Amino acid sequence: MPSELAILNIRQVASPPKAGPLRGKEMSFLEIKHDVNIAIDGGKISYVGQEYVKADQYIDGSQLVVIPGFVDCHTHIPFVGSRSDEFIMRLSRKSYMDIMKAGGGIRSTVKEVRKASATRILAESLGFLDSMLSLGVTTVEGKSGYGLDRENELKQLKLLRALDSIHPVDVVPTFLGAHAVTEEYRSAEEFLDLMAEMFDDLVGLTDTIDIFCENGVFDEDQSRQYLMKAKKKGFKVKLHADELSASGGGKLAVELGAISADHLISADDETLTLLAESETVATLLPGTSFFLNEPFAKGRKLIDLGAIVAIASDFNPGSCNIFDPFFIIFLAVARCGLSVEEAINAYTVNSAKALCLENEKGRIEVGYDADMVLIRAEDYREIVYSFSRDLVEGVIKNGKRLR
Numbered sequence: 001m002p003s004e005l006a007i008l009n010i011r012q013v014a015s016p017p018k019a020g021p022l023r024g025k026e027m028s029f030l031e032i033k034h035d036v037n038i039a040i041d042g043g044k045i046s047y048v049g050q051e052y053v054k055a056d057q058y059i060d061g062s063q064l065v066v067i068p069g070f071v072d073c074h075t076h077i078p079f080v081g082s083r084s085d086e087f088i089m090r091l092s093r094k095s096y097m098d099i100m101k102a103g104g105g106i107r108s109t110v111k112e113v114r115k116a117s118a119t120r121i122l123a124e125s126l127g128f129l130d131s132m133l134s135l136g137v138t139t140v141e142g143k144s145g146y147g148l149d150r151e152n153e154l155k156q157l158k159l160l161r162a163l164d165s166i167h168p169v170d171v172v173p174t175f176l177g178a179h180a181v182t183e184e185y186r187s188a189e190e191f192l193d194l195m196a197e198m199f200d201d202l203v204g205l206t207d208t209i210d211i212f213c214e215n216g217v218f219d220e221d222q223s224r225q226y227l228m229k230a231k232k233k234g235f236k237v238k239l240h241a242d243e244l245s246a247s248g249g250g251k252l253a254v255e256l257g258a259i260s261a262d263h264l265i266s267a268d269d270e271t272l273t274l275l276a277e278s279e280t281v282a283t284l285l286p287g288t289s290f291f292l293n294e295p296f297a298k299g300r301k302l303i304d305l306g307a308i309v310a311i312a313s314d315f316n317p318g319s320c321n322i323f324d325p326f327f328i329i330f331l332a333v334a335r336c337g338l339s340v341e342e343a344i345n346a347y348t349v350n351s352a353k354a355l356c357l358e359n360e361k362g363r364i365e366v367g368y369d370a371d372m373v374l375i376r377a378e379d380y381r382e383i384v385y386s387f388s389r390d391l392v393e394g395v396i397k398n399g400k401r402l403r
């Protein structure tokens with residue numbers, strides 16, 4: 001029987017060399033194949049090799065580099081509302097307090113998300129997913145965290161479910177009720193108790209709980225109490241860790257066996273070493289450092305120590321209005337010290353690991369999901385060198401060509 005789709009005579013296939021996750025030195029290699037054919041059946045890759053493949057539909061790969069679809073394991077979709085005013089204020093060196101007084105900061109997005117209809121949030125978020133897909137992103141994690149009360153947190157999680165079922169991009173939902181404390185609560189503890197009371201209602205909506213662990217928001221002890229409750233209920237946990245200050249989030253992630261610790265800009269050497277010896281994915285979000293004009297996480301050091309490193313966009317309306325994987329990879333290479341190969345592994349197989357999808361996504365290998373980016377180039381290294389050109393010739397998602 002002919003295959004459903006075949007890509008023939010591919011100039012270059014560049015894929016993570018083995019099943020994920022990859023750690024330390026393993027991250028520095030990609031498996032490179034030339035003049036190969038790929039067959040796709042039932043949304044999966046059914047053949048990679050040099051034999052001719054009979055298929056119902058063909059794509060000529062002779063001018064193409066093919067890589068796995070990008071897995072963006074940290075975004076704050078769904079949301080609505082622009083915070084461009086705040087961005088301009090920050091560029092003109094207005095203080096955080098000035099921005100808050102002018103109605104900016106996370107609270108402005110919370111206000112927008114609370115008052116917006118589900119239809120409007122859905123429509124805007126579908127637009128983001130369209131744009132991301134056209135840039136080769138085939139799987140996206142999205143978080144609640146702009147509701148910050150029971151009704152609106154559940155609204156966001158249900159919207160993430162709806163996005164996943166409507167849009168071809170796979171959307172993985174995470175509960176980030178513990179994102180910030182709004183003025184209606186007396187203390188962080190009171191707020192976290194309320195969010196923890198929601199855990200039973202999250203079953204069927206998400207299996208992962210995230211927290212913004214930061215001195216002055218939810219400190220290490222508060223985060224530990226909260227995430228222990230989540231673990232007791234059977235949830236996987238992850239953390240926004242050591243972003244603005246060394247707050248203990250990275251260490252706590254290792255202690256709790258978190259699936260990932262994200263940001264890590266301010267993590268100290270002891271934390272980086274602990275992470276490197278653990279199964280917790282260290283997720284770098286260099287777009288945020290760039291957008292806020294802040295230091296970058298020590299990606300080079302983490303890999304040299306042997307960590308499982310992923311990269312993601314952190315796409316959100318306040319601290320990183322960027323979702324372009326080519327630009328994020330450029331930043332990871334140019335500012336965090338990763339090699340091109342490490343950055344591609346970090347945005348595919350290792351970011352899939354951060355979502356516990358490493359057996360299905362992030363590689364071009366028989367049995368994996370047929371999610372691929374077709375790039376107009378002679379060599380995969382163009383991804384970094386020519387990041388500002390639109391190199392994407394096509395995107396295959398679940399075996400269907402969508403661009």
Ligand SMILES: [Zn+2]
Pocket residue numbers: 074075076240314
């Ligand atoms: Zn985030």
